[in-house]
Amino acid sequence: MKHKNILLLLIVSAFVMLSSCGEDFLYKAPQGSIDQPALTNQTGIDLLTTAAYANLTENSWGASPFNWTLGGMYGGDANKGSDANDQSVLNTMETYNVLPTNGYLADKYYWIYKGNKRVNIALQTLELAEGLPEAFQKSRKGELLFLRTLFYFEGIKVFGPFLPWVDETNTENNPKVHNDVDIYPKVLADIDAAIAILPEKQDLPGRANSWAAKAMKAKILMHKGDLAAAEPILKDVIDNGMTANGKKYGLEDDMNANFDSYRDNGKESIFAAQFSADYNNANPGMSIAYPHGGTGAPGGCCGFYQPSNELANSYKVDANGLPLLDNSYRNKPYVSERNPSTAEGATLAINNNMPVDPRIDFAIGRFGVPFKDWGVPKNNWVRDVGNGGFYLPKKHVYTKKELDAGLANGGFHDGWGPGSAINLQYLSLRDMILLYAECLANRGDLTGAMTQVNKIRTRAALPINIVMLDGAPAANYKISNYPATHAAFTNKDMCIKAIRMERKLELAMEGLRWFDLARWGGEYMSKELEDYITFEAQFLPKFATASKLPAAKTMFPLPDGQIQTMGLDENGKPYLVQPDPWK
16 A cells, blocks of 8 residues: 655654754744754755655645646636635636735745755755765755755746745855846756756655656746757657656556556656655645545545636547637537536536547546546535536546545545545656647647647547446547648647647646746737636636736736745845736
8 A cells, every 4th residue: 555654754844843944934943953963864864855855745725736726727727616715715816816915825935945945954964964875965966956946946937937046055044035036047057967966767766867857957948938958858858768767758558547546656757746645645735626525425525626618628629530729619519518407417418429539538527427436426526516617627536446445535634635645747758748849849840749749649549548438438539640631730830739739638637737828928828818718707607707817927926925024135125026017
């Protein structure tokens, strides 16, 4: 059974909390009672490195590195779901009226600097340690630099690149640093240093290796807009990369293998958070993003993160099984429609004759279609149809088999929230392949780009990825590769449109959507979200009050509480200044 040594994590947390440095800018931690020299050995460095990794699994709903709110919901993959009163702080976020006082933003900022503080403590201690095996010293330093890169990259994605940079050379207990410098160069320097010293293979599959670091660098460069620099790295990762446990990267035939605690750390996973079937270590950051319904439902609480109507209808296809790149998927009829019947299981009626991409029922729970091994959804799995609609989150939700085996539970989070041992992939091969397609299209290799897209589509069409009901496909699934005669092979704009749609379909509900929209440009982001709001308002009245997100707001505002806490320097200048679009 997949359990971790929680005692080890508790010891690690104690070491970090009792160290001489605070965990973030919100407070000053007490001076330590554990002498740092006691940790300047192999065991101590391992404990401190584990503490840094643990930040990936210790997070609140807003802090989750899988960004179901800040990336998925804000990007239109899903709406808040649940009912209007629960977590009402998300009401303004999902309607693009977010304020700097939003608690989810404060949670994210706290998490970023908590993780970085742990990394810095470990690096400071590592510098003092003597007599460590060279391979061990290089690996742990590389892992720590990788993690600091990840934490700061999360900050860049959410708040933009003007953030306070605090590394191991700053030993102040409560560092005061301005956010007036673009930290991209420092983040890239960290990941370059990690690449140079990390091994290809590791002793544990959850550790970062050199290939994960290369993939991370490519991801950062793509977000920065430097596709030319990212392209050769992506090609190298795709062609030659291997997992930390020595498996050559490859797409899994069964897409469910990427969201299955029995098949964690497979060949498609480049770097994943290592969740476990232990109290508060079973993906707590998504503990409310499960179907509702209590005992007998998958999760049973609390009905958040319901896929949008716009996303669901994006899976419509034409007679050849290709996406509707002209956006006509927003026209009637729709893939599913509200059924006025109150009979069990009748909340939703699927249009069985409509051809759809089979990935719709991999990413989205629909009434009338089997939900993993739970059977077809029941009415009470949706908490409030009027507020959240009638679709259900599915990818990260555990199976009944996992529940029965003790790998999942409805009370792993604080005794009441669901969770599971399913790892979630922060870096995946499917993501890298589609990023590489973008690079190829950008420089005019349209055939090469569409070859990458067709790799993804070929996998999606495999029989193992077809959801069955009573011995037959549960819907009219239809998917094919783009033929060489398609306009995407000769028209650059059409090629880019096809790649962007493929990312939407393949990576749906993985917390990436808004970050994609933002890096594709403010004007593009603003228009896509405006169209999303207009479409969604036909189904959910709350979107009638949604605002158009201005093109300049490709980042969230900095938390107001942090600005107030940091205060002014000796010249009366604020340490933290809001990005111009949020002033």
